[in-house]
Amino acid sequence: MKPKNHKKNGKNGPFDPQVFLDTAGVSRKIAEYRRNESIYTQGDAAESVMYVQKGGVKLSVVNGSGREAVVAMFGPTDFFGEGCMAGQTVRMGTAAAVTPTTILVIDKKELLRVLHTEHNLSDHFIRYMLAHNIRVEEDLVDQLFNSSEKRLARTLLLLARYGKQDQPVRILPKVSQETLASMVGTTRSRVNFFMNKFRKLGFIEYNGKITVNKSLLTVVLHE
Amino acid sequence: MKPKNHKKNGKNGPFDPQVFLDTAGVSRKIAEYRRNESIYTQGDAAESVMYVQKGGVKLSVVNGSGREAVVAMFGPTDFFGEGCMAGQTVRMGTAAAVTPTTILVIDKKELLRVLHTEHNLSDHFIRYMLAHNIRVEEDLVDQLFNSSEKRLARTLLLLARYGKQDQPVRILPKVSQETLASMVGTTRSRVNFFMNKFRKLGFIEYNGKITVNKSLLTVVLHE
DNA sequence: AGTGGACTGTTCTCTTTTGCACAGCTTTGG
DNA sequence: CCAAAGCTGTGCAAAAGAGAACAGTCCACT
Numbered sequence: 001m002k003p004k005n006h007k008k009n010g011k012n013g014p015f016d017p018q019v020f021l022d023t024a025g026v027s028r029k030i031a032e033y034r035r036n037e038s039i040y041t042q043g044d045a046a047e048s049v050m051y052v053q054k055g056g057v058k059l060s061v062v063n064g065s066g067r068e069a070v071v072a073m074f075g076p077t078d079f080f081g082e083g084c085m086a087g088q089t090v091r092m093g094t095a096a097a098v099t100p101t102t103i104l105v106i107d108k109k110e111l112l113r114v115l116h117t118e119h120n121l122s123d124h125f126i127r128y129m130l131a132h133n134i135r136v137e138e139d140l141v142d143q144l145f146n147s148s149e150k151r152l153a154r155t156l157l158l159l160a161r162y163g164k165q166d167q168p169v170r171i172l173p174k175v176s177q178e179t180l181a182s183m184v185g186t187t188r189s190r191v192n193f194f195m196n197k198f199r200k201l202g203f204i205e206y207n208g209k210i211t212v213n214k215s216l217l218t219v220v221l222h223e
Numbered sequence: 224m225k226p227k228n229h230k231k232n233g234k235n236g237p238f239d240p241q242v243f244l245d246t247a248g249v250s251r252k253i254a255e256y257r258r259n260e261s262i263y264t265q266g267d268a269a270e271s272v273m274y275v276q277k278g279g280v281k282l283s284v285v286n287g288s289g290r291e292a293v294v295a296m297f298g299p300t301d302f303f304g305e306g307c308m309a310g311q312t313v314r315m316g317t318a319a320a321v322t323p324t325t326i327l328v329i330d331k332k333e334l335l336r337v338l339h340t341e342h343n344l345s346d347h348f349i350r351y352m353l354a355h356n357i358r359v360e361e362d363l364v365d366q367l368f369n370s371s372e373k374r375l376a377r378t379l380l381l382l383a384r385y386g387k388q389d390q391p392v393r394i395l396p397k398v399s400q401e402t403l404a405s406m407v408g409t410t411r412s413r414v415n416f417f418m419n420k421f422r423k424l425g426f427i428e429y430n431g432k433i434t435v436n437k438s439l440l441t442v443v444l445h446e
Numbered sequence: 447a448g449t450g451g452a453c454t455g456t457t458c459t460c461t462t463t464t465g466c467a468c469a470g471c472t473t474t475g476g
Numbered sequence: 477c478c479a480a481a482g483c484t485g486t487g488c489a490a491a492a493g494a495g496a497a498c499a500g501t502c503c504a505c506t
Contacts, residue, residue: 061364064445069367071360086353092360115349122345126338129352130309136359137294137315141284143366144292144408148493176453185367187494192455208502222287371463399483410464415485431472 015124017051018104026114028106033097044091046084048105052076055101056173060182061093070183072136073098073159079128084108098173148186152194153220155183156204160212170212238347240274241327249337251329256320267314269307271328275299278324279396283405284316293406295359296321296382302351307331321396371409375417376443378406379427383435393435 021028030053033039039050042062050057057074071093074080083092085108115122142151160170177195181188198204203217244251253276256262262273265285273280280297294316297303306315308331338345365374383393400414407414421427426440 061367063368067368069364071364071367082353083357086350086357088357092357116342116346119339119345122342122349123339126345126349126352127309129349129356130305133352133356133359134306134309134311134315136356136363140359140363140366141292141294143363144284144294145286145290178453188454189456189495190493196455401483411484412465412486413463419485 015120017106017121017124018053020118020121021104021106021114026106026110028104028110031103031105033101033103035097035099037097039095039097039101039103040081040091042091042094046081046088046091047108048081049079049085049108049111050081050095051104051106052078052080053102053104055103056098057095057101057103058098058179059093059095068182069185070179079125079132082129085112143185148184148190149194149197150221151184151186152180152191153198153203153217155180156198156210156212157214157217157221160214170214171209172212174208175210238343240329240344240347241276243341243344244327244329244337249329249333251327251333254326254328256324256326258320258322260320262318262320262324262326263304263314265314265317269304269311269314270331271304272302272308272331272334273304273318274327274329275301275303276325276327278326279321280318280324280326281321282316282318291405292408293402302348302355305352308335366408371407371413372417372420373444374407374409375403375414376421376426376440378403379421379433379435380437380440380444383437393437394432395435397431398433 018028031039033055039057040046052074054076057078057080058070059072059074059080060068060070062068072080080095081091115125142154146154156172159172159175177188177191180195181191184191195204195206198217198220199206201216203213203220205211205213241251254262256278262280263269275297277299280301280303281293282295282297282303283291283293285291295303303318304314338348365377369377379395382395382398400411400418403418404411404414418427418429421440421443422429424439426436426443428434428436
């Protein structure tokens with residue numbers, strides 16, 4: 001019983017896990033979330049893998065002292081919560097929608113089973129994991145090397161990419177300085193300090209929305 | 224032409240990619256490295272994936288200013304250098320043997336091909352990637368939350384695990400304070416400061432070798 | 447329109463971290 | 477056996493960052 005959705009999942013088209021899982025008969029369900037709504041919470045039992053269809057998701061972790069760090073952001077075609085497939089029985093962080101979001105929820109055991117039998121899906125999943133891995137390693141290297149000023153610059157550039165491509169300027173969703181601080185791994189007063197510095201230098205503008213001048217801000221990364 | 228090495232690669236035994244790749248007819252070669260010998264260098268063309276059979280490998284990255292950070296350590300059964308499978312054309316870091324090491328070098332294209340056709344191998348590889356991912360994310364969270372003192376404590380504990388299991392004390396390979404600094408993401412003077420502090424408190428001992436009192440040092444992690 | 451809540455701009459103090467410098471100890475290689 | 481190179485133990489001044497506090501602004505909701 002081969003999947004017949006060649007249009008979507010053929011060699012040259014975009015691969016769509018949903019279409020695929022449909023035809024492979026995998027139990028999955030679709031969930032909708034409003035802005036700021038929680039998808040799962042740190043400590044919950046972990047039995048499913050999430051696939052983002054629409055919207056955006058913020059994955060954060062809190063430590064013993066209640067401090068929060070944003071570990072990753074996810075957008076359409078991203079998987080997350082896949083730690084459960086490697087034996088994690090509880091969620092290591094909290095996932096929340098940052099915009100109205102549609103999630104495909106896939107049972108962990110079923111996904112493992114299908115990954116074993118279906119080549120196209122496992123190829124796709126491996127590609128995703130490899131790419132995700134590279135991204136997390138870049139974040140780690142960034143933390144190891146750079147000052148909070150550079151990390152903030154990099155974070156802003158990554159968020160800007162969320163919007164569109166590489167025109168000189170870009171707008172990005174409403175993100176508070178508090179949130180930026182927990183993405184960068186510093187305090188809000190630092191973020192505020194650098195945001196104003198960047199603004200004075202014309203690297204960014206902001207009133208309610210933030211506008212990033214990519215080419216100018218990139219300079220910060222290279223000293 | 225199914226692989227027949229059930230003993231090694233069956234459901235219950237340990238999965239050995241080498242045995243597997245042999246039977247799957249994948250071009251791979253075995254390379255030996257002496258202590259400190261370079262396996263590949265940041266900027267090299269990236270066309271193969273490494274599998275550690277024996278020994279230990281240190282993966283480090285240098286930034287524009289020549290500062291070095293150790294991003295990961297690998298031991299037997301670990302893969303590394305797999306970034307090339309996700310489109311990285313050059314090595315993003317430098318890999319070097321920390322002890323005499325035996326590496327299975329697998330051509331990237333061939334591995335991709337075999338991952339597509341061979342379920343057991345792709346299952347194994349996915350498991351490895353998931354686990355590795357978790358580890359890197361933990362490192363990132365550690366960097367985001369913790370002071371260099373805690374990070375050093377954690378690094379020492381991870382290195383100690385390298386030796387054996389969870390007896391109160393453990394020895395680990397010769398690692399200079401300089402190297403520790405680049406693993407923790409701080410300076411040697413900081414490392415020196417904390418090492419002496421830990422020693423005074425009896426958390427560790429050292430003359431030439433370092434001995435870690437796991438249970439005591441663990442306390443540092445929880446304040 | 448008025449109130450409470452969330453976010454920003456700003457300032458100040460206290461800690462941590464860096465970056466250097468230099469002296470003593472070991473190890474390594476001739 | 478000696479010299480050079482590499483580590484370690486210090487100490488210290490300067491920079492970066494944390495943390496807390498408080499007033500002002502903007503919004504949403506009643």
